Amino acid sequence: MTQENPPYFEYTHYPFVRPPEMSGQRETRPVVIVGAGPVGLTAALSLAHFGIETIVLEIRDCVSDGSRATCISRRSLEILDHVGPGPAITAKGIWWYSGSTFFRDKKVFSLEMAHSNTDKHPPFLNMQQCVFEQFLVDACLANERIDLRWLSKVIDLTQHDEAVALEVETPEGTYPLEAQYVAAADGAHSGIRQKLGLRFEGTSYEGRYLITDIELETDTPAERRVWFDPPSNPRSTIIMHCQPDNIWRFDCQLRPEEDEQAELDPERLIPRVQRHLDDIGETGAWQPVWSSLYKAHCLTIESYRHNRVCFIGDAAHLVPIFGVRGLNSGVEDAFNLGWKLAYALRGIGSEKLLDSFDTERVAATHENHRQATKSTWFMTPPGQGFTLMRDAVLSLAISQPWVRGLINPRQAAPFAYTDSALNGRDQAEPTDGMLPLGGVLPNPMVRLKANGAWTDGHLLDVTGAGFVGLVKEGDPSGADENVGAIADEGLPVRRVALVSDESGASDGTAVCDPTGALGELLGVSSGILVLIRPDDHICARLVRPDLSALRNALDTALG
Amino acid sequence: MSGKLNEADTETLEVLFRMLSQAIEEAGADKERLYLAKLSMVMASHIGDVDVVREATTVALQDL
């Protein structure tokens, strides 16, 4: 049953195209990205968004095979909106907001994710990884700053003071390639990681999951469903997720005594799935389309920047699938690296920005691992004590609400860079509920003024390739005037004004905040300016800043 | 015992001993593991003091 490519998706196979380097061209490229998985492709789109040309090298001639990531986070969608393919992905994927957890035949936990019908994105969106990647590939192919080279395998890499030398193997022979920087997005088995002698450290879990995509006729609404010790598969755990085009993801934990190869056999796999579908009342026709095996890992290299080589995505870290943090954290890595590498290459920021990529993203991985470790207590208990206490908690949860917090699947959430070296001092007095420095802007629906006209939009529509200085319109303290003045000096910052009603806006970009709730959340009030990074994270809150205070905050944020 | 764990007087201990024994009997041999685990979770949560519970886990691990 495990075919060459999953049948629910029409694969495009791209040809190898001879690059100029094979005809003797020797030009040092700004950035080469190794690997056209979701993370490498997002890095290419991010760098293009910030004005940098890239070459992407990929062994394969098409997007990846089936049954990998399903759940795309809201933060990933926001990033993809900035760099291109977000809207098309958001339109194609399945939006979902809730989850149910069962123990044996009883429901023990409901997950409800906050959302409103004015949101631009769902909290999570489901889509097969290959479908997702194809949107990114299409966007890369349409982008003249990106040179995507299929059937091109990096077989050697050497770092020099001024550049990185790569050796690329193709169907027509090998060629050398030089780049100022390399983004290693070559996945879990990263050859570049091995070449640099870097080691994954952390924990690998014994529990094995059988991952199967099935095509199923049903009207069952999309949500995340988990069954612990279900009657259909006692002592196992099953997760089900809905994907587009009637495809359902069915993850089933194997019991310790089960042989994984034997269980992949359709003769055993089909009845296993059938028992569960019978149990949950699915009567529609179904067939398996793809299956594979999975084991959870919490692994990372110690640091993601090694001179001119930066690691992103699975090449840098592996996170268990249960909190859907793998691809999603990789997309955040790529966007974080994208603006910093672009600013460093364009001479706007210092090279120290790349160190902040390292520290910020390593901190994010540690947080992802902290959360994921807690989810493995339930999804793949690391020992007999954990298994027993998990069952105890699930059994208690039937009647005891206080224990249910332990069952929360701890889904991916955007990471706040609260300890970042790019943050200035928080000069305002942050109140509870105010976004901390390092936090990412929310994306509520707002009325926006751009190019002289008011339209409906969302807050993140105001952030672009530069920094934003957010102030109260006509702030008498000078904050408003001064941010305009440093923008005129050529510093990469734009003024955006918050107004309480639409008639109060002067020229330039404005956001209407009629209730004042947004100002309160961001800490923008009279006399206060909030500085927002190109990746939507806030990095300074300044009280009555004069020109030099503003320049200092920008200096800090630029490394 | 030492640290933060309090000791009850013998009379109270007798009541507790009997109560726990009877509850485990009631759970039955095939459910006693699960029952004891649930009970420990309820009691640990009720105590709510991590140090006290840690000490209790250590005391009970001795001489198994």
Ligand SMILES: Cc1cc2nc3c(=O)[nH]c(=O)nc-3n(C[C@H](O)[C@H](O)[C@H](O)COP(=O)(O)OP(=O)(O)OC[C@H]3O[C@@H](n4cnc5c(N)ncnc54)[C@H](O)[C@@H]3O)c2cc1C
């Ligand atoms: C069953 C399963 C379910 C998952 N579910 C989720 C989920 O719901 N949400 C989520 O966020 N994550 C999920 N993940 C994780 C997610 O799939 C990965 O985190 C993601 O694919 C990582 O992307 P990447 O681009 O870093 O690496 P990859 O996708 O592995 O891409 C690396 C690319 O580099 C290429 N390459 C390797 N070496 C070279 C070389 N030397 N030269 C040129 N090219 C090279 C490879 O061919 C490959 O295309 C899941 C994973 C699995 C297995």
